[in-house]
Amino acid sequence: MTDHTIHILPEHLANQIAAGEVVQRPESVVKELVENAVDAGASTITVVVKGAGKQLVHVIDDGGGMSKDDLALATVRHATSKIRNESDLHAIRTMGFRGEALASIAAVADVEMRTRRVADDTGWVLHARPGQTPDVAPWAGDVGTQVIVRNLFANVPARRKFLKSDLTEFRHISETMQKLALARPDRRVVFYDGDVLVFDARPADLRDRIAEILAVDARRQLVPVDATEGGVTVRGYVGLPGIARQSRSGQFLFLNGRPIVSRSVAHAVLTAYEHLLDGGQHPVFVLHLDVDPQRVDVNVHPQKHEVKFDDERSVYLLVQQATASALQQSNVIPAFAADLGLAQRPLQSLPMTPSQGGGGLVVNRLTGEIMPSRAGASPRAATQRGYTAAAREGYDQLMSGLMREETPAMPVLQADGRWLVTTSADGLVVVDQQAAHERILFERVMARDAATQHVGQALLFSVQLRMSAAHAALLREYVLEFEALGFRVDAHADGSVDVHAVPADVRPGSEETVLADMLRELEVAGRFPAERRREGLVAIYAARQAVRRGERLQPDEQSQVVRDLFACAVPHMSPRGVPTYVVIPFDEIGSRFR
Ligand code: ADP
Ligand code: MG
Numbered sequence: 001m002t003d004h005t006i007h008i009l010p011e012h013l014a015n016q017i018a019a020g021e022v023v024q025r026p027e028s029v030v031k032e033l034v035e036n037a038v039d040a041g042a043s044t045i046t047v048v049v050k051g052a053g054k055q056l057v058h059v060i061d062d063g064g065g066m067s068k069d070d071l072a073l074a075t076v077r078h079a080t081s082k083i084r085n086e087s088d089l090h091a092i093r094t095m096g097f098r099g100e101a102l103a104s105i106a107a108v109a110d111v112e113m114r115t116r117r118v119a120d121d122t123g124w125v126l127h128a129r130p131g132q133t134p135d136v137a138p139w140a141g142d143v144g145t146q147v148i149v150r151n152l153f154a155n156v157p158a159r160r161k162f163l164k165s166d167l168t169e170f171r172h173i174s175e176t177m178q179k180l181a182l183a184r185p186d187r188r189v190v191f192y193d194g195d196v197l198v199f200d201a202r203p204a205d206l207r208d209r210i211a212e213i214l215a216v217d218a219r220r221q222l223v224p225v226d227a228t229e230g231g232v233t234v235r236g237y238v239g240l241p242g243i244a245r246q247s248r249s250g251q252f253l254f255l256n257g258r259p260i261v262s263r264s265v266a267h268a269v270l271t272a273y274e275h276l277l278d279g280g281q282h283p284v285f286v287l288h289l290d291v292d293p294q295r296v297d298v299n300v301h302p303q304k305h306e307v308k309f310d311d312e313r314s315v316y317l318l319v320q321q322a323t324a325s326a327l328q329q330s331n332v333i334p335a336f337a338a339d340l341g342l343a344q345r346p347l348q349s350l351p352m353t354p355s356q357g358g359g360g361l362v363v364n365r366l367t368g369e370i371m372p373s374r375a376g377a378s379p380r381a382a383t384q385r386g387y388t389a390a391a392r393e394g395y396d397q398l399m400s401g402l403m404r405e406e407t408p409a410m411p412v413l414q415a416d417g418r419w420l421v422t423t424s425a426d427g428l429v430v431v432d433q434q435a436a437h438e439r440i441l442f443e444r445v446m447a448r449d450a451a452t453q454h455v456g457q458a459l460l461f462s463v464q465l466r467m468s469a470a471h472a473a474l475l476r477e478y479v480l481e482f483e484a485l486g487f488r489v490d491a492h493a494d495g496s497v498d499v500h501a502v503p504a505d506v507r508p509g510s511e512e513t514v515l516a517d518m519l520r521e522l523e524v525a526g527r528f529p530a531e532r533r534r535e536g537l538v539a540i541y542a543a544r545q546a547v548r549r550g551e552r553l554q555p556d557e558q559s560q561v562v563r564d565l566f567a568c569a570v571p572h573m574s575p576r577g578v579p580t581y582v583v584i585p586f587d588e589i590g591s592r593f594r
Helices: 011-022 026-039 068-074 101-108 157-162 166-183 206-214 263-272 312-329 335-339 379-385 389-404 433-447 469-477 479-485 511-525 530-545 555-566 586-592
Strands: 044-050 056-061 110-116 123-128 135-139 144-150 188-193 196-201 222-229 232-239 251-255 258-260 285-291 347-349 361-364 370-372 413-415 419-423 427-432 456-466 488-491 496-503 581-585
Touching (some): 026 056, 026 166, 068 110, 068 135, 166 196, 166 251, 166 258, 206 285, 263 285, 263 312, 427 586, 433 555, 469 496, 581 586
Antiparallel strands (some): 110 123, 427 581
């Protein structure tokens, strides 16, 4: 009689335990099967799920297929065709390599695999059920592989109980399908929920693929990013501020084709937007990082996608700079101006009125940032020198087209309480009154000479306000910037605030709400770097004070807004990066009458 209390687990039990790691939910099955299809070189991958994958996951590929002998091995644990030895482990180029997925899935579900190689006369089908020896039989079908997974977790009721609602489980699957489609734009990816086609994405370039999967306008809303440094390449697209989301649902990052999560990279992208985004907004991006697999550890936990880079900081800087320069260089002004040379050069020396500080200023057309020019100092300065006479002319033409209509007075119509419609030489000009007014106020306030800021109107009697200690502290922190705007305040530690003066355009009686609104926005916006604090606060002020959508304007106010907008240094964008106007070309209108 042996004296063992330790024994080796039977294989099916070991697989079932291991499956806990690999197969957590129906989405895991989808992920593993589509990765196998990618590794098999499929050019079309079709996925059908039923009951959020709990009933059925069916993945069809037209890849290389398997021989009868390989098929018999496929569901055995640690059976893989993708690595052979330790040196392969350090240079992995496939999605899978552990040889665990099919074994794990077969331990917790019924699996049917049909496969045929191009060289074989017949294909083969394998049936596997948890705890039973799989059987293989001939199968007549197309070249490629189909894997059908039914009754997931039927033999592990505890796990089945832990699954979330169909809606949630389906959402996980759908996210994985989006990742697949964005990771491999060169493959056709078809996705069905039961009989309902979710998408059928044909091979495309990345830009069109993103447009299809994320439902954005490829030409107008996506900005290309492309940079390489120190063996790391970042390539892809970032979205304009207008399509930023309230969540990170529009953020996709791939490392050598594998979807990953990297908080550091996401942060690098975000900071490149500077104050183009409101607090709480998340930019849309689809970025592919490519690095030498020898330099990155991808041997991460099967379900963990968080990747750490050997040189975290240089990846961060590369992504941040590539995104920032893409945003600066791209045509982010409205699409009608796309043909102007100007559009390709967001940084321009523009003539300024003396009150704006003379000619030595550069305007970032994207951010509206106004800064002193430092000739030859930076790539920005290089861009200014690349500025051509042709571009200048194109711009002048557009502007004079707008201005020509002005004699005697440019007729302006307010439509739907939010658009100001007028004409230029080329078409109908539709101005967003709120965005336009934000731009006007922003430039007006920024143009005031910082030294002679006392544009506030002193109140006859100081107003005493009470605010939260947090707001009072924030007010104290930004007190210089508030003073530059024309506020004069004493904020005390107990949350009481004495207001002695406010900017001229703050209506009496609204001091409290204006301050409270601005502080709330400041809170949401988070910290501005020191050199942008003033701009940041002015942008918030402009947004607070601008006319709203739906606010009726008198005829003279309507034309005033249009006139002031086109007198701005950066008329195209609000300080928050929203387009201020569009032109509907007469040609386009004409063509509609045909
Ligand atoms: P891994 O992908 O880590 O190798 P899997 O358990 O996912 O492990 O798959 C085991 C093996 O089965 C793979 O290495 C591959 O040889 C084969 N295989 C799986 N799916 C397919 C497929 N769709 N087409 C061709 N071969 C496949
Ligand atoms: Mg695999």
